[in-house]
Amino acid sequence: MEATVHMKKLMTGLCLTLLSMTVLTACGGGQQTSTGSNPAPETSTEAPKQEKVQVNLWHAWGGSSQEIMDQLIENYNASQDQVEVTATFQGSYGDLSSKLQTAIAAGNQPEAAILERSTIINFARAGALEDLNQYDVDMSDFIPGLLSSTTYDGALVSIPAGRSMPILYYNKEHFKEVGLDPESPPATLEELKEYAERLTIPGERVGYESPTGIWNFSHLVMTYGGRLVNEEATDIGFADGAGVQALSLWNSMLKAGTMKAPPPAEADVTTLRDFVSGRVSMVSLSTGGLTIVMNNVGDAFEFGTAFMPSDNGHLVVPTGGADIAMMANSSQDKKDAMMDFVQWVTSTEQNVFISKSSGYVPTRFSAVESEEMQALYLENPLYKVAVDQLPYANDTDIYVNWSQVSREITQQVELNVLDGSIDEETAIRQIQEAVSPLFNP
Numbered sequence: 001m002e003a004t005v006h007m008k009k010l011m012t013g014l015c016l017t018l019l020s021m022t023v024l025t026a027c028g029g030g031q032q033t034s035t036g037s038n039p040a041p042e043t044s045t046e047a048p049k050q051e052k053v054q055v056n057l058w059h060a061w062g063g064s065s066q067e068i069m070d071q072l073i074e075n076y077n078a079s080q081d082q083v084e085v086t087a088t089f090q091g092s093y094g095d096l097s098s099k100l101q102t103a104i105a106a107g108n109q110p111e112a113a114i115l116e117r118s119t120i121i122n123f124a125r126a127g128a129l130e131d132l133n134q135y136d137v138d139m140s141d142f143i144p145g146l147l148s149s150t151t152y153d154g155a156l157v158s159i160p161a162g163r164s165m166p167i168l169y170y171n172k173e174h175f176k177e178v179g180l181d182p183e184s185p186p187a188t189l190e191e192l193k194e195y196a197e198r199l200t201i202p203g204e205r206v207g208y209e210s211p212t213g214i215w216n217f218s219h220l221v222m223t224y225g226g227r228l229v230n231e232e233a234t235d236i237g238f239a240d241g242a243g244v245q246a247l248s249l250w251n252s253m254l255k256a257g258t259m260k261a262p263p264p265a266e267a268d269v270t271t272l273r274d275f276v277s278g279r280v281s282m283v284s285l286s287t288g289g290l291t292i293v294m295n296n297v298g299d300a301f302e303f304g305t306a307f308m309p310s311d312n313g314h315l316v317v318p319t320g321g322a323d324i325a326m327m328a329n330s331s332q333d334k335k336d337a338m339m340d341f342v343q344w345v346t347s348t349e350q351n352v353f354i355s356k357s358s359g360y361v362p363t364r365f366s367a368v369e370s371e372e373m374q375a376l377y378l379e380n381p382l383y384k385v386a387v388d389q390l391p392y393a394n395d396t397d398i399y400v401n402w403s404q405v406s407r408e409i410t411q412q413v414e415l416n417v418l419d420g421s422i423d424e425e426t427a428i429r430q431i432q433e434a435v436s437p438l439f440n441p
Contacts, residue, residue: 053084056111059088059322061162068358072353082340109128109329115158117149117322119403120152124153127328141365143160143362145319163322166215167386169283169285173302180199182302192282199281206260211261211284212264212267214410217410222317226243227242239432244425255420262274272293276297287360288360294382317394318394326338359383368387405435
């Protein structure tokens, strides 16, 4: 359940090869002298060049992911002469969702967007997304655990793009310092608690850090045997045990000073910064940040990646990331043009490129099994941990108002629990009181 490589000097950024194509058109003609008869005008046998169909894609891939997106768009546009894709960064996934709602209402939406998976159902329910079934998309090669967000009411409304899940990153040098086996990261939540205590040096470093949003909270709830939402989708599914266990673990570690909960507004950035600077020994972060971690750690220290801790062998890990979806309110020629790009960018070849460049998990079986990915896993086993963890993936609960439900759960956990002012049972009751009305608006 653990993988590691000794980090040599690594590149600090992605090296992009920019492909450019220059079309030189020379026009010329000599003046002819009349011979007493009017010569027939010259006619061109060359067909006029057809202009590319212009289509727009909105996305939320910032930072190093922006560079990956730029490379994808550059490569696609240079690969053919029928379609020109323009990709526009729209901020966070939340920003993208809000802007897209406004654009759809105004009738000036893009042809496609890469949407955070839990928001797709809202656009699908509103009839804003194209049914991709009519384009004969073959979904048999995609990993089933990543597909719950792709369908709505029988329609195929999206295709997995950059998908991720949390994994455990840990500092092997710190493990050695305190007598822990650097090849044996914590396999259970109880071990996580024990290791964090041994790794903590008061005033110098903390054993464990984790964002306390819905993602990591759901890992605890589901691993402890609960559900975020009950089977009837009428209320939360962690009111009777699993929720209390999850909050009790976090609260006990926070009170002991062996865990740090980063500020919610900058949770991932803060956690990443603390880990690469050596101020924290273990963190739970997205596999999509693996390349960023490697580039920032460089050869400063050796680190490993591992499965998220289980509850004595029972493990459920949430997935995240985004799918690409096409908008229904576009002309057919633009839909056809965008569909060509969608098929291209979700192909095995581009799936491999995205996974290698970012750390996102492959979404296709053929990508996982490709010679290129298999070679990468042998060369750098850090990338393979998330793939091996996929059998434990649960695509989490997705409901029409899931964005509101998940946001309220996160806020209640952060406000009512992590301040330490109330006990876990009271906190769960307050969460239920705040969230339950959202299931029946």
